[in-house]
Amino acid sequence: MWYNDKILKFFWFINVTHYNNFYKSIMFFVFMELIALLSSGKGTWAQVSGLIKYGEWEKVVLLGDNFAKQFTSEKKFEFIKIDTSKKLKDLTEEFSKKLKGKVDGTEVALSIASGNGKEHMALISALINLPVGIRLTALTREGIITL
Numbered sequence: 001m002w003y004n005d006k007i008l009k010f011f012w013f014i015n016v017t018h019y020n021n022f023y024k025s026i027m028f029f030v031f032m033e034l035i036a037l038l039s040s041g042k043g044t045w046a047q048v049s050g051l052i053k054y055g056e057w058e059k060v061v062l063l064g065d066n067f068a069k070q071f072t073s074e075k076k077f078e079f080i081k082i083d084t085s086k087k088l089k090d091l092t093e094e095f096s097k098k099l100k101g102k103v104d105g106t107e108v109a110l111s112i113a114s115g116n117g118k119e120h121m122a123l124i125s126a127l128i129n130l131p132v133g134i135r136l137t138a139l140t141r142e143g144i145i146t147l
Contacts, residue, residue, distance in 0.1 A: 033057060033103060034137070036111035037123055038064030038071055039084060044114030049073060050139040051111055061102055063095070063123065078102070088118050095126035107133030109146065 034057045036048045052060055052073045060077035062068070065084045080098045084091070108127065112120045127134050136147040 032107070032109050032135075033059040033061065033105055034109045034111065035061050035063070035099075035103070035123075035127065036113075037115040037119055038062050038068035039115035039119055045071060047113035047139055048111055051109075051137060051144060052077060054139065055109070055137075055144050057109070059104065061099070063098070084115075084119055088122055091118065091122040092125045095123050096129060099126055099130060103127075103130060103132050105132070107135060109137035110134045111137050113138060 034051060034055060036051065038045060038048060048062070048071075052075050060073075060075065061080060062071065062077050063080045063082050064071065065082060069079060069081065071079070080102070082091070082094055082098065086094060110124070110127065112123065115123075124134065138145055138147065
């Protein structure tokens with residue numbers, strides 16, 4: 001089998017804590033990639049930083065403007081520079097072009113805690129048109145949740 005006893009016990013624990021949706025827990029914890037927008041908003045970078053720090057991600061892709069290049073994390077991530085001053089349609093096209101080939105799975109965990117409505121709509125539209133499924137993800141006091 002592709003798993004060992006330690007992994008099986010780990011998934012059994014997750015299975016119990018996720019209301020016996022074993023297939024969902026495997027997809028979320030083994031194959032999930034995090035896509036996060038780094039934009040304006042007081043304290044929103046802390047949300048993204050916490051998601052990266054406390055989550056177990058296959059890959060982390062962060063999107064942001066020139067200022068967002070300053071973001072740092074203990075864990076490895078890929079940064080994609082975008083021009084947030086563009087109009088909605090142009091921003092959507094930029095997201096689409098720059099995300100093409102970056103997502104390996106069929107769905108991603110998406111954090112839109114940072115940014116504004118225009119940026120959120122453009123990013124969600126780009127991901128859906130890749131096509132890839134999205135799970136909105138947030139860090140709470142109880143841990144990482146999907147909405």
